[in-house]
Amino acid sequence: MADGSSATTTGVPRTGRPSQTIPTRRARGEPRLGAVAATFTLAQLALVRPDLGLGWDETVYVSQVSGHVPTAYFSAPRSRGISFLVAPVASWSDSTVLLRIYLAVLSGLALYLALRVWRGHFGPGVLALAGALFSSLWVTLFYGLQAMPNYWVAIGALACVGCFLRARADARDRAAWWGVFAGASLMAAMRPMDAVYVVLPLLAFGLLLRRCPRLLIVLVVGLMAGAGEWVIEAYTSYGGLAQRLTAASAVQGGLGWHLAVLDQLRSLGGRTLCRPCTGVPPNPVVTLWWFVLPLLAVLGAVVAVRARRALPVLLPLACAVTAAVPYLFLIGYAAPRFLLPAYALLALPVAHGLAHLVTAQVDRLARTAAVSLVVIGVAGHLVVQYVVLEHTVHSSAASRADWSRTTAALRTLGVRQPCLLSGYDAVPIAFYTGCGSAQTAGHDASTTVAELKRAAHHTSFAVLAPPGVRPPVYARTWPAERVGGLRVYVGPDVRQGRGAP
Secondary structure, three states: OOOOOEOOOOOOOOOOOOOOHHHHHHHHHHHHHHHHHHHHHHHHHHHOOOOOOOOHHHHHHHHOOOOOOOOOOOOOOOOOHHHHHHHHHHOOOOOHHHHHHHHHHHHHHHHHHHHHOOOOOEOHHHHHHHHHHHHOOHHHHHHHOOOOOHHHHHHHHHHHHHHHHHHHHOOOOHHHHHHHHHHHHHHHHHOHHHHHHHHHHHHHHHHHHOOOHHHHHHHHHHHHHHHHHHHHHHHHHOOOHHHHHHHHHHHOOOOOOOOOHHHHHHHOOOOOOEOOOOOOOOOHHHHHHHHHHHHHHHHHHHHHHHOOOOHHHHHHHHHHHHHHHHHHHOOOOEOHHHHHHHHHHHHHHHHHHHHHHHHOOOOHHHHHHHHHHHHHHHHHHHHHHHHHHHHHHHHHHHHHHHHHHHHHHHHHOOOOOOEEEEEOOHHHHHHHHOOEEOEOOOOOEOOOHHHHHHHOOOOEEEEEEOOOOOOOHHHOOOOEEEEOOEEEEEOOOOEOOEOOO
């Protein structure tokens, strides 16, 4: 069977005897998947600088397990899964380079393992192509080595759906049962609500067939295990699950009907957060792949239905749709990383559709035209992804360099550990300075004005404000300095970097 076609769904033929061809075929596919994963790891390290400073959200997640900086405020929507993932490095080292290398290697290994799950349903060529398409997206390359949860939701989704199909086809496949549990747990530990949206088609499929209750139980238990810490924290820190969900919705601008499709389109040019999402969309050349993606996925689905092997293509396609729905229609802003789980799942039907284009039994002229079109399209796609990635890395490095310069200036003003910052960009700048951060308003509100005024008398304290914005009333008489694009108001009791006793 050619690489472009689907494989049998199990490694055991109807006679019950172990197949000799499937293991051989799987063994042939291992080097391809390994090459894709290794290339992904190396591309991250080469194209996204390992010394790229931590971003805003990264500083929050890393501070939860770091032994070098105070813990940042953890808002209601966040989950601690990514903090646990980076703990083996962040708990003892403050090296950003080491952390990025660790995550790059781990993300490549995870991609390899997630793709291997699907070997019984797709040929090695299709799987390698799916992995290459997903891992070559600029958003995948940019976030694979960052301390952010979205890539890991994508990996969990890919593994969970694939293992679900394997366990359904062969109830004796213990690895598949554990894979369903582990994939669901990983997703829920990273972003509980994303996990729920991803598995909705799996739950619906299981309930409609009524043939796999144990599989549904394993799936639900996996979700509960991954989200358990988040739920417990809801009761210990937020007053209950309903209150945390309400608070999380408020932080995200209120969940409800919001047509964010155009916002996501605008973010494809390299805007890591589009909030508010104004301005014109990027050049159509940059966004063309986004419109081609669903067309190729539908093509892959049609080919699979005609070949009577629809489920391995339709199920990830359905999960991709439900994973994308909240970020296209339910929140009022956009970030390209939100759609990583959908891209990972769509890669399978897209690769299946592309493989059909180049392997279909048609006349020589038509095949040559199809192959040429696919090669040109993929080459153009890679160029676009590289250009956007380079722009994104450059702009991200510039903003993080500003935070580093502000940190150096604060130290010359006497703001050193133990210290506290509040105001504009206080969360990331505090992490870079080794200070704590506290806000009285906004998404990271964690204290009161009275508490900050008391803190100013016993710790090194500074308030940050952008030009043209007046500081809080209690800081307006404090000495002020211009630091880059900010005004820094230093507490009057700062003495040689420490608060007055």
